[in-house]
Amino acid sequence: MKASVQKVLDRYKSDPTRLMDILIDTQSEVGYVPDAAVAQIARSLGISRVDVEQTLSFYHFFNRKPAGEFQVYLNNSVVAEMYGRRKVTEAFEEAAGCRFGQVSDDGLIGLYDTSCIGMNDQEPAALINNVVFTRLTPFRVREIIRDIKAGKKVEDLVVEGAGDGENAGKLVRSMVQNNIRKIGPVLDPEYIPGEALKKITRLTPEQVIQEIKLSNIRGRGGAGFPTGLKWEFCRKAQGIQKYILCNADEGEPGTFKDRVILTELPRLLFEGMAVAGYAVGATEGILYVRYEYRYLQRHLENVLAETRKKKLLGKKIMGKEGFDFDIRIQFGAGAYICGEESALIESAEGKRGEPRDRPPFPVESGYLGCPTVVNNVETLCSAVKIILNGGEWYKSFGTKDSTGTKVLSVSGDCKYPGIYEVEWGFSVNDILDMTGADEPQAVQVGGPSGTLIGPDEFDRILCYSDLATGGSLIIIGKQRDLLKDVVMNFTDFFVEESCGSCVPCRSMTVLFRQKLQKILDGHGVKQDIEDMIAWGPTMKINRCGLGQTAVNPILSSIKNFRHLYEDRIRKDRSFDGGFDLQAAVAESCWAVHRKPLTEENDHE
Amino acid sequence: MRKPVIATASLAGCFGCHMSILDIDEKILDLIELVDFHKSPITDIKKFGRKCDIGLIEGGCCNSENVHVLRDFRKNCKILVSVGECAVMGGLPALRNGIPVAECLEEAYLNGPTVHENTERILPNDDELPMILDKVYPCHEIVKIDYFLPGCPPRAELIWEALIGLIQGKEIKIPYEAFKYD
């Protein structure tokens, strides 16, 4: 083991800022990261063991103990549940002979839950040793486990030919489907790499920024910050070295559009990063991709190499003196919070993905303390089209305050889940018609941190001034129990994904969940609803967007579906703690061999 | 006017909050002019003999007896106040909440470094003993609590002001510094 860890350390020149890569590669070599490797890595990087352990313990996909030769990570997003996850779970447990969270006795198979893996359009889906398995059924599960036990390699278990486009390519060989349902200027496949770069070599960086500003494009990652302004801030910031970071963490459950862009249009993305680099004066870019998309790694690395070969990256791009820009790919290791831009930067530096206090903003002090632009995948791709066709052209799409198009990820109870590139200004009804959603009870707009709306609001418009969205729409049919199946699932997600720095985010999320559970259990009273509404504002003091929006699923369902709560609470009393003495003492009675408490022998 | 009647109890607490009540020093003389104490460690009255106006609860609930006492207080007191961290949130005793009860009992009575005499490896199970709860509960998860006094313990002036406020029906302002749980 020592030698293979040393090889990994040499690969990254024992650079402590590359700790993420070092741990990922160590785990690939050894299967997990044992204590001895932690010590070796710490020594070689010249940092303390605790520093290594901090990073190691933060991320979901790192293992400190053997976690099974085949590690199954089954998505637990709400859409996976809708499409039969429970039965799939049971099939896995029965076939593997262990429960979720455990490893089978022979050490062959480990079963784990995981937050949305970006496959909401083809659920239930799982990662098995980083290979994606989509549309799982109990039958398929039994087949897969049987083949694993028979000694087959995981790559040979995928359904050959199921994937389309680049998914079927030699370097991906995945059964993932793109499900591109509607194409607009960004997803247009008629794109020729290099045209935008050729164009900008005739422009000054300021002119490039001017064009982006003219287009009025706002960030597509969710927050909607004007992209031209961001680039200008970074250009003007003091610093010899500057960086372009592309955010492909895509962790918001229900979002999978960046996955499709990474699969089909990586050249467009790399060109967008180079354009941004030229505009702000950065020579280095990092594409930060979520761990769940490791199946695209060889494809992306290959396209990078090919792009360099065509001189669209590297030194003297397009022959222009001083236009140097290159990109490296950084993988995460499983943490939704790393999509937050400052957490993403921390993670890319090899640390725990904990958001920073802001200001200073990344444009002043970002990656390694240098001015940094963090942009979403789609933002950078759109920038290429703006450069090619002009800001005025871009403004001809969309509405006044929301120009251009938005790539939507639509999933849930509809006939055609997938990717739709639409102009801003569409109503929710338009989307429902397009996707064949027959009997929607509600739509979750913008993922769990967004808004849950009911039919009387389906005429609302997707745009920054009405219903802003990072692009995820989850359609929830009539047959679902909104509170139990949806709101609880989202709340669990935030409890799981809070980084833990801020007290309200760490604790209040759990208290909200308890209250919701109490209501679901039939012990809720009116006060519980009032309490939750009253506590809501406390969440605004959290440091980042995760904590600030973590109870939105509950608050927005109370606001728009209050009757669902009212129907479940007890009207005959003003207090119900939900406490059951007999149940509470059962465990200790069992432990000391005492007669369990019953109503008859419970003497006050 | 009839003097308001106060009852107090320490459940899964350390009596620190009761000590803090005594820390109002000579004001205790004013207090007994203002109120009567009924069931309380201060009077050593064990059973409720009358209805009380204010109940002060120190500590959360870790066993069945705590639950019974707390419910008794709720039945007999018009206003119930959670006093201090343990009553409000479970406090130090709640540190065991992540650990299965059986493991806690084994550590305490069988495997702990200070266990020497328990050669027969007995876990206490006499019917006279209260039963241990699966976890330590804050009081408001068992009965309705009307007010919460923060602190570990709440400082003496805060308890004093809270009692005066309750007796006179005046709202009090709790200063930021009083929210201390160390």
Ligand SMILES: Cc1cc2nc3c(=O)[nH]c(=O)nc-3n(C[C@H](O)[C@H](O)[C@H](O)COP(=O)(O)O)c2cc1C
């Ligand atoms: C909890 C959290 C998760 C986020 N996840 C993502 C993400 O997966 N992808 C993304 O582009 N932006 C995400 N963001 C927004 C980023 O912080 C940042 O605003 C964005 O990457 C900036 O790029 P843009 O201006 O191009 O949108 C997230 C924000 C928060 C608070």
Ligand code: SF4
């Ligand atoms: S709000 Fe939550 S996720 Fe964000 S920094 Fe605070 S604890 Fe971490």
